[in-house]
Amino acid sequence: MEEMTLNRELLKKDAPIGVFDSGVGGLTVMREIMRQIPNEKIIYFGDTARVPYGGKSQDTVTRYSEQIVRFLKTFQIKTIVVACNTASAYALDILEKASDVPIIGVVRPGAKVAAEVTGNGRIGVIATEATISSGIYTKYIQELNQNVTIYGKACPLFVPLVEEGLLEDPVTDEIARRYLTELIDIDIDTLILGCTHYPLIRSTLGKIMGKNVTLVNPAYETARELKEMLTELDLLQEKPPVLGSNQYQFYVSDKAEKFVHFANSIIKYGILSAKSINIEEY
Amino acid sequence: MEEMTLNRELLKKDAPIGVFDSGVGGLTVMREIMRQIPNEKIIYFGDTARVPYGGKSQDTVTRYSEQIVRFLKTFQIKTIVVACNTASAYALDILEKASDVPIIGVVRPGAKVAAEVTGNGRIGVIATEATISSGIYTKYIQELNQNVTIYGKACPLFVPLVEEGLLEDPVTDEIARRYLTELIDIDIDTLILGCTHYPLIRSTLGKIMGKNVTLVNPAYETARELKEMLTELDLLQEKPPVLGSNQYQFYVSDKAEKFVHFANSIIKYGILSAKSINIEEY
Numbered sequence: 001m002e003e004m005t006l007n008r009e010l011l012k013k014d015a016p017i018g019v020f021d022s023g024v025g026g027l028t029v030m031r032e033i034m035r036q037i038p039n040e041k042i043i044y045f046g047d048t049a050r051v052p053y054g055g056k057s058q059d060t061v062t063r064y065s066e067q068i069v070r071f072l073k074t075f076q077i078k079t080i081v082v083a084c085n086t087a088s089a090y091a092l093d094i095l096e097k098a099s100d101v102p103i104i105g106v107v108r109p110g111a112k113v114a115a116e117v118t119g120n121g122r123i124g125v126i127a128t129e130a131t132i133s134s135g136i137y138t139k140y141i142q143e144l145n146q147n148v149t150i151y152g153k154a155c156p157l158f159v160p161l162v163e164e165g166l167l168e169d170p171v172t173d174e175i176a177r178r179y180l181t182e183l184i185d186i187d188i189d190t191l192i193l194g195c196t197h198y199p200l201i202r203s204t205l206g207k208i209m210g211k212n213v214t215l216v217n218p219a220y221e222t223a224r225e226l227k228e229m230l231t232e233l234d235l236l237q238e239k240p241p242v243l244g245s246n247q248y249q250f251y252v253s254d255k256a257e258k259f260v261h262f263a264n265s266i267i268k269y270g271i272l273s274a275k276s277i278n279i280e281e282y
Numbered sequence: 283m284e285e286m287t288l289n290r291e292l293l294k295k296d297a298p299i300g301v302f303d304s305g306v307g308g309l310t311v312m313r314e315i316m317r318q319i320p321n322e323k324i325i326y327f328g329d330t331a332r333v334p335y336g337g338k339s340q341d342t343v344t345r346y347s348e349q350i351v352r353f354l355k356t357f358q359i360k361t362i363v364v365a366c367n368t369a370s371a372y373a374l375d376i377l378e379k380a381s382d383v384p385i386i387g388v389v390r391p392g393a394k395v396a397a398e399v400t401g402n403g404r405i406g407v408i409a410t411e412a413t414i415s416s417g418i419y420t421k422y423i424q425e426l427n428q429n430v431t432i433y434g435k436a437c438p439l440f441v442p443l444v445e446e447g448l449l450e451d452p453v454t455d456e457i458a459r460r461y462l463t464e465l466i467d468i469d470i471d472t473l474i475l476g477c478t479h480y481p482l483i484r485s486t487l488g489k490i491m492g493k494n495v496t497l498v499n500p501a502y503e504t505a506r507e508l509k510e511m512l513t514e515l516d517l518l519q520e521k522p523p524v525l526g527s528n529q530y531q532f533y534v535s536d537k538a539e540k541f542v543h544f545a546n547s548i549i550k551y552g553i554l555s556a557k558s559i560n561i562e563e564y
Contacts (some may be wrong), residue, residue, distance in 0.1 A: 050332045051343045055445075057537035060331045063560075160442040164336075174453055255339035278345075280562045 007100040011078045013235050016041035016199070016249075018072035019081045020065075024259060025159070026083030027266040029106060032223035033081070034248075034267070037230070039237040042076050042248050049253035049278060052159055053086040054195065056127025061130065065091035069099065070282040071251075077101060078235050081226060085127055085194050085218070089134035102229060107131075108223040110192050111140035111219030117214050118234055120191040121148040124183040124213075126205075127194030130156040135256035137194060141190030151186055155179045155195075162197045163262075180208050192216045200266070250274035291547075293360045298323035298531075299508070300354035301363045302347075305333035306541060307441070307478030308365030309548040311388060314505035315363070316530075316549070319512070321519040324530050325357050329561060331535035334441055336410025336477065337366040343412065347373035351381065352564040353533070359383060360541040361515050363508060367409055367476050367500070371416035384511060389413075390506040392500030393422035394472050399496050400472040403430040405493075408466040408487075409476030412435040418474060420421050433468055439460045444479045445544075454486055462490050474498045482548070532556035 016125040019030050030044055045054075045068055053061050069270045072080060080103045082088045082095070088105030096103050101169045114123050114137075125137045141150055157175050166172045183191065191213050195201055199217050208213055231234040241247045248269065252259045256274040263271045292544050301312050312326055328352055329335075335343050347369045356361060362385045369453045370387030378385050396405050396419075407419045412432040422430055429471070439457050448454045464471065473495050475481055481499050488497055512518040523529045530551065534541045538556040545553045 049338060055540070056331060157442055157446055160439055164439055167507045171453055171456055254342045258337070258339075 006102060010076075010100065010233055011233070012076070012235055013078070014041075015076050015078035016043045017079050017081060018043050018045070018075065018077040020045040020047070020068045020072065020087070021084040021182075021196060022047050022053040022086065023127065024048070024262045024266065027220055027263055028196050028199045029081065029083035029219040031267050032213065032219045033226060034269070036223040037227050037236065039215060039240050041115065041241055041245070043072060043077060043251065044249070045251045046259055047073060047253050048255075048281065052128070053084060054130050054159060055156065056086075056130060058090040058130075058134070060132040061087055062091040064279075065095060065277050066098075067282040069095055069103075071277065071279060073101070074099065079103070079230065081222065081224070082101055082106065083219075083222070086130045087134040089131040091237060102233065102263055104222065104226055106218040106222045107136050107194070108140050109221035110194065110216050111137050112144060113221050114190050114192050115141045116217045117216070117273045118145075118148055120189045121145075122186060122188040122190070123148055123150050124186070124188040124191045125150060125152045125194045126155045126158075126179065126183075126191065126198065127152065127209065128159070129156055131194055137192060151183055151188060153179055153183060158201065159197045162200050167201055168204065172201060174209070176201070176204050176208050180205070184209065188213060190214045190216060192218065194218065246272075251277055253279040254279065288384060292358075292382065293515070293517060294358070295360070295519055296323075297358050297360035298325045299361050299363060300327070300357065300359040302327040302329070302350045302354065302369070303306055303366040303478060304329050304335040306330075306369065306445075306544045306548065307514065309476050309545055310481045311363065311365035311501040311504055313549050314501045315508060316551070317452070318505040319509050319518065321522050323523055323527070325354060325359060325533065326530070327354060327533045328541055329535050330537075330541055330560065334410070335366060336441060337410060338368075338371040338410075340416070343369055343392050344373040344376055346561075347377060348380075349524075349561050349564040351377055353559065353561060355383070359362065361385070361508070364388065364502065365478060365504070367478060368412045371413045371418040384515065385560065386504065386508055386511065388500040388504045389418050389442045389476070390422050391503035392476065392498050393419055394426060395503050396472050396474050397423045397430065399425040400427075400430055402469065402471045403427075403434050404468060404470040404472070405430055406466075406468070406470040406473045407432060407434045407476045408437045408440075408461065408473065408480065409434070410441070411438055412472050413476055419474060433470060435461055435465055440483065441477065441479045444482050448484055450486060454483060455490070458480050458483070458486050458490050462487070466491065469477075470495060472496045472498060474500065476500065533559055535559060535561040
């Protein structure tokens with residue numbers, strides 16, 4: 001946050017928080033925010049027309065993220081959460097430099113906890129190809145703790161398996177076993193779930209890794225860090241929003257129906273609708 | 283083609299053919315075109331920044347396809363091949379009406395052959411969710427043969443499995459078996475591979491369906507229909523292009539490197555480079 005020039009005048013306590021992701025995965029982050037700071041208004045954007053980001057390049061992911069930030073700013077938000085590991089890995093630095101609103105990503109909070117909890121100094125990171133090849137988890141963790149080694153493993157099939165609903169399934173078990181074998185062999189004691197979809201197969205991952213490996217869920221850590229930051233900036237909303245004030249709003253770049261269905265399976269809130277917008281216009 | 287108003291003056295025999303897909307899958311169509319009409323110049327565009335199309339809505343897929351057609355037209359092409367089943371299913375009618383250049387998709391040629399070869403009148407179609415829910419194969423096949431029943435099955439995991447390189451693998455076998463069981467039970471005798479990625483797992487699909495089921499590859503049929511159309515319009519290039527004329531050119535919307543690697547595994551041509559463009563500007 002050092003690099004940002006915050007325009008404190010513009011930041012209002014009762015303004016909403018903007019949360020975005022390439023699609024539905026970021027809802028696992030939103031869910032944690034809803035649990036930990038239940039009085040906040042949230043505008044969620046899922047880039048469902050261009051999902052997934054995980055196999056795409058830094059230039060493309062950054063351009064998409066910049067468009068989304070411009071869209072979210074039309075709501076006079078008080079802060080932005082980049083609820084996507086790939087966008088956090090590739091675009092957060094650039095977004096931060098250009099923003100007059102505080103922005104937090106999901107990578108740094110997860111990295112911080114992993115650096116703290118590891119006992120043997122061997123940390124595994126599973127994520128999309130883009131997040132792994134960015135090397136961002138290694139960078140952040142080693143800034144905090146130089147006595148650790150980080151092992152990254154891209155797991156490109158996890159997102160489609162989750163989206164197909166195969167959360168507890170022999171096929172997901174088999175694929176997970178293949179991806180995780182080398183991390184088990186290396187004897188890691190901490191595993192970062194470096195993609196917002198992965199907490200949805202947490203039980204499968206935990207079963208394969210065994211009970212001696214701590215699973216770090218960046219969604220949880222991000223919500224915690226967001227709460228701390230809002231408290232420090234005196235921007236935390238203490239009172240619940242007034243009735244009928246539309247506390248949670250959802251926007252997507254593709255059609256809304258499919259999103260609403262999946263969203264309701266993640267967030268037990270009863271999402272009635274999402275609005276579809278053309279993100280390329282921002 | 284009845285609805286198009288072709289501007290014959292503008293169509294030149296030595297002009298290139300434009301071929302597009304959401305990503306790399308359309309290369310299986312391009313490969314067939316290269317085999318069957320080897321003298322043609324081809325401009326290939328893969329929308330790698332927004333891939334995949336298969337789970338997205340008609341509005342989004344149509345908007346993307348229109349942008350790509352505008353891009354391809356900057357090359358004074360003589361015809362366009364929509365080498366993507368989802369784009370053909372959702373956007374072909376709209377593209378045809380607005381175009382002064384002939385456009386062919388991959389759905390109609392595959393539908394035609396299936397309608398001809400079925401013996402028991404039971405045809406299966408496997409494709410993306412979008413292609414299946416469009417009902418386009420059913421529509422085209424029943425226009426040609428009313429005594430058939432078409433069974434559609436969306437297979438959303440096939441594309442990620444192919445892109446992960448699991449072409450012959452127990453996991454792909456297992457997933458294919460789950461998707462295909464109901465088509466086997468229904469006793470189809472013809473199966474359309476209604477997504478351009480699927481010919482790459484043809485042997486797995488053939489093994490599961492058994493030798494009494496005819497697999498229809500729309501890529502092959504599309505190249506054949508393209509040749510017929512160009513011949514009728516007196517636009518077929520008889521002579522090979524002059525040396526050094528850059529017969530095949532590749533454009534993508536994301537970074538080029540990853541595309542080039544995968545493309546070379548499909549087309550045994552030695553693709554040296556692809557150019558990256560910002561498709562949102564078209």
